[in-house]
Amino acid sequence: MVFLLPSVKFDLAMIQKYDTRAPRYTSYPPATELNETFTETDFKTAIAASNQRNTPLSLYFHIPFCQSACYFCGCNTVISNNKRIAKPYVEYLAQEIKHTAAFINPERKVLQIHWGGGTPNYLERDQIEFLWKNINRYFSIDEKAEVSIEINPRYIDRNYILFLRQIGFNRISFGIQDFNRQVQVAVNRIQPEEMLFDVMSWIREAKFDSVNVDLIYGLPYQTHDTFRETIKKTIELDPDRIVVFNFAYVPWLKPVQKNIPQDALPLPQEKLEILKMTIEELTNNQYLFIGMDHFAKTNDELAIAQRNSTLKRNFQGYTTHAETELFGFGSTSISMLEDAYVQNHKELQDYYRAIAAGVLPISKGIKLNQNDIIRRDVIMGIMSHFQLSKQDIEDRYHIKFNKYFAEELEALKPLESDGLVSLSTNYIEITDIGRLLVRNIAVIFDTHTRTKQTKFSRAI
Ligand SMILES: C[S@@+](CC[C@H](N)C(=O)[O-])C[C@H]1O[C@@H](n2cnc3c(N)ncnc32)[C@H](O)[C@@H]1O
Numbered sequence: 141m142v143f144l145l146p147s148v149k150f151d152l153a154m155i156q157k158y159d160t161r162a163p164r165y166t167s168y169p170p171a172t173e174l175n176e177t178f179t180e181t182d183f184k185t186a187i188a189a190s191n192q193r194n195t196p197l198s199l200y201f202h203i204p205f206c207q208s209a210c211y212f213c214g215c216n217t218v219i220s221n222n223k224r225i226a227k228p229y230v231e232y233l234a235q236e237i238k239h240t241a242a243f244i245n246p247e248r249k250v251l252q253i254h255w256g257g258g259t260p261n262y263l264e265r266d267q268i269e270f271l272w273k274n275i276n277r278y279f280s281i282d283e284k285a286e287v288s289i290e291i292n293p294r295y296i297d298r299n300y301i302l303f304l305r306q307i308g309f310n311r312i313s314f315g316i317q318d319f320n321r322q323v324q325v326a327v328n329r330i331q332p333e334e335m336l337f338d339v340m341s342w343i344r345e346a347k348f349d350s351v352n353v354d355l356i357y358g359l360p361y362q363t364h365d366t367f368r369e370t371i372k373k374t375i376e377l378d379p380d381r382i383v384v385f386n387f388a389y390v391p392w393l394k395p396v397q398k399n400i401p402q403d404a405l406p407l408p409q410e411k412l413e414i415l416k417m418t419i420e421e422l423t424n425n426q427y428l429f430i431g432m433d434h435f436a437k438t439n440d441e442l443a444i445a446q447r448n449s450t451l452k453r454n455f456q457g458y459t460t461h462a463e464t465e466l467f468g469f470g471s472t473s474i475s476m477l478e479d480a481y482v483q484n485h486k487e488l489q490d491y492y493r494a495i496a497a498g499v500l501p502i503s504k505g506i507k508l509n510q511n512d513i514i515r516r517d518v519i520m521g522i523m524s525h526f527q528l529s530k531q532d533i534e535d536r537y538h539i540k541f542n543k544y545f546a547e548e549l550e551a552l553k554p555l556e557s558d559g560l561v562s563l564s565t566n567y568i569e570i571t572d573i574g575r576l577l578v579r580n581i582a583v584i585f586d587t588h589t590r591t592k593q594t595k596f597s598r599a600i
Pocket residue numbers: 212213214215256257258259290291292293314315316317354355356385386387388389
């Protein structure tokens with residue numbers, strides 16, 4: 141495969157022309173396709189098939205709790221200052237680990253672990269230790285495994301960070317969103333600059349291998365100038381990775397967002413200018429554009445994985461270790477096996493009830509057919525590498541690419557005329573201009589979504 145240096149060009153006319161709604165392709169088929177006809181028996185069958193493949197594992201643990209509500213938040217969270225609510229959760233989570241692990245071959249190596257939320261640092265240290273022991277008891281964790289955790293910088297101190305590193309976490313991620321005080325007040329998340337720089341210095345002192353920070357553009361009171369300051373300070377903070385999310389404003393789904401004054405949200409034109417400036421500033425300051433909303437330094441694993449073609453998307457975004465199958469634990473978490481995706485109950489009471497009844501706490505899932513698997517390979521190739529070798533797909537699935545995807549290749553022609561893709565005998569390549577619109581190119585290969593595009597957020 142010819143390696144393409146990841147670069148990106150901001151073309152306003154093309155963004156305005158092609159910015160329609162499309163899934164984020166953290167999976168294919170998208171998570172919206174999971175349904176309740178999928179049963180516990182289906183999941184056990186899928187796990188048995190996964191044991192036969194003997195692939196290495198990624199594990200995800202979801203901690204849904206947060207101390208206070210950020211008004212922009214679109215995650216599945218339970219807000220409470222009463223920390224006692226975490227106690228039963230931790231116990232049920234340990235039971236789920238034990239119960240599910242009984243079906244998984246214990247010799248399969250775990251290469252990746254991620255704790256997300258919510259706010260994993262909502263837990264007390266002894267609760268983290270208890271879960272950590274349980275994970276170690278039932279899984280064999282590779283000594284070089286990437287073990288990452290998301291933290292909220294407002295509720296952490298130096299000792300807690302040193303503790304996380306000492307127990308075995310070696311990657312860490314925290315939300316900044318915006319440095320600007322007015323924006324922070326409007327979204328109910330005040331975190332002074334000194335606090336963020338302190339947290340980063342403790343993380344560096346603890347010697348984490350990689351640090352990620354999250355920003356969001358499109359928040360109330362943001363302007364091109366204020367966000368330029370945020371980007372400048374973020375570069376000074378010097379994380380290894382930066383994710384710049386587009387604010388998903390869905391108050392009809394997330395009532396907490398109704399607290400945001402709608403007339404303070406930046407207009408589409410302003411958002412585009414913010415995005416353009418962000419891309420220019422980051423790529424001029426040693427961050428590579430990985431794809432969608434991810435940026436990483438050249439020596440970070442994400443950039444290396446992109447160079448080695450081992451980059452992958454899972455429901456957290458871009459990730460390394462394409463060869464693993466993912467098991468998710470905790471409420472709402474998703475497992476992604478080669479040919480089946482499964483999601484746990486979202487409501488804590490449903491999740492607890494299932495575990496108490498001795499069944500796997502799943503609420504829905506989907507079994508992939510061969511057509512889904514071929515299309516996933518194509519879509520993920522486009523999303524992760526901006527380049528697809530038709531020959532690779534033909535060799536893997538014994539199909540004639542041009543015949544199988546005749547309709548899609550035809551649909552790509554206008555995008556080729558507009559300079560978003562380049563179509564050659566052997567390759568489909570996404571141009572620098574097409575990279576920001578990669579979801580809109582991928583959707584052409586997506587038979588599940590084509591007819592129902594309105595459900596998804598805008599690409600930009
Ligand atoms: C689970 S949180 C990260 C960990 C921790 N809870 C925190 O807030 O620092 C994941 C990230 O999702 C992003 N996020 C949350 N709601 C969002 C929304 N509505 N639109 C875009 N990004 C959002 C934020 O950047 C947030 O940092």
